[in-house]
Amino acid sequence: MCTYLTEKIRIDGSGKGAQGYFGLTEAMVYVDHPQHAPYEHTVNIDFLNPALGPSARVAVELTEEAALALVDAIRSALAAAPPGLASSGQAAPAAH
Amino acid sequence: MYDALLAETVTVTGHGGDRIEAYSARPMSPGPFGGVVVIHHMPGYDDPTKEITRRFAAEGFAAVCPNLYSREAPGASPDDAAAAARARGGVPDERFLGDAAGTAAYLRGLPSANGKVGVIGYCSGGRQAFLALASLDVQAGVDCYGAFVAGRPPEGFPLQVEPIVHLAKDLHGPLLGLFGAEDSYPSPEHVAELEAELKAQGKPYEFHTYENAGHAFFAVNRPSYRNEAAVDGWSKVLAFFREHL
Numbered sequence A: 001m002c003t004y005l006t007e008k009i010r011i012d013g014s015g016k017g018a019q020g021y022f023g024l025t026e027a028m029v030y031v032d033h034p035q036h037a038p039y040e041h042t043v044n045i046d047f048l049n050p051a052l053g054p055s056a057r058v059a060v061e062l063t064e065e066a067a068l069a070l071v072d073a074i075r076s077a078l079a080a081a082p083p084g085l086a087s088s089g090q091a092a093p094a095a096h
Numbered sequence B: 001m002y003d004a005l006l007a008e009t010v011t012v013t014g015h016g017g018d019r020i021e022a023y024s025a026r027p028m029s030p031g032p033f034g035g036v037v038v039i040h041h042m043p044g045y046d047d048p049t050k051e052i053t054r055r056f057a058a059e060g061f062a063a064v065c066p067n068l069y070s071r072e073a074p075g076a077s078p079d080d081a082a083a084a085a086r087a088r089g090g091v092p093d094e095r096f097l098g099d100a101a102g103t104a105a106y107l108r109g110l111p112s113a114n115g116k117v118g119v120i121g122y123c124s125g126g127r128q129a130f131l132a133l134a135s136l137d138v139q140a141g142v143d144c145y146g147a148f149v150a151g152r153p154p155e156g157f158p159l160q161v162e163p164i165v166h167l168a169k170d171l172h173g174p175l176l177g178l179f180g181a182e183d184s185y186p187s188p189e190h191v192a193e194l195e196a197e198l199k200a201q202g203k204p205y206e207f208h209t210y211e212n213a214g215h216a217f218f219a220v221n222r223p224s225y226r227n228e229a230a231v232d233g234w235s236k237v238l239a240f241f242r243e244h245l
Helices: A064-078 B047-058 B080-087 B092-106 B125-134 B165-170 B188-201 B227-244
Strands: A006-017 A020-032 A042-049 A057-062 B005-013 B019-027 B034-037 B062-065 B113-122 B140-144 B176-178 B205-210
Touching: A006 B062, A006 B113, A042 B113, A064 B205, A064 B227, B005 B047, B005 B092, B019 B047, B019 B080, B019 B092, B034 B092, B034 B125, B034 B140, B034 B205, B047 B062, B047 B092, B047 B165, B062 B092, B092 B113, B113 B227, B125 B140, B125 B165, B125 B188, B140 B205, B176 B188, B188 B205, B205 B227
Parallel strands: B034 B062, B034 B113, B113 B140, B140 B176, B176 B205
Antiparallel strands: A006 A020, A020 A042, A042 A057, B005 B019, B019 B062
């Protein structure tokens, strides 16, 4: 079967889909058959806004190595920035 | 020999009277022809499934593939629709049966129909083909590596379906099953459980399990494609439908 455990989380941010940018509210992470990547299984991540319909979706299909490297890269990038700089609780943008 | 086909998107009346999208392919000669309901795989109502539908038409059947995700994602691309359906645990069995019954009725309503209809499904559609053969007025069914006919989805699986092996007693016609020896869902043990139940119920069936093949060996656009299994499988499917439809 084409289905394995799915992790679903609430997220806050934006993504760019076929119709341009839209706000994101959910992400799904699962290991399953990809639609496009040339492997039998990949780590699939869907960035979604279900309120805007099924097409409000940014999809990526990564190998295990790529997915883990992405996790490390995200952690490294955040570690290099002041804590809270990109937090949802950050101060309103200051005028430049 | 006149071999023109007509392939086009049509509308069929599905579960609850809903008008749903479907892909039809049929010979343009008068017939009479048997009908084939094509049930798409879990990744959706996609171009390779439409290609399968056209193949049946080229082989002398009227074939219609209903978009089982029409309601979740009208107008969305097949991969987005499949993601939406996946997030909801797949298609409810009752709704599927309504859509399949509507598709079979559409096929029987064609002027070229011979009155017989078969059903074939792939992946999640394999289970649905078995369900249709047990529940609807169809004459033959083909289950291509359908998971959870026997066996239950493990805890946490997004596909919320129940095993239906107990429905073997209700099958209305012969069942052809095509499986990959390297598949996990269904595993060779799941296939053996289904086979034992068919034997116990005295139901006609023909099973083939291909070595060096896993899940989705018919999927021409995926790495799971296995030439030998797919070519032999197609010949078995066509012979089966020619005999029974």
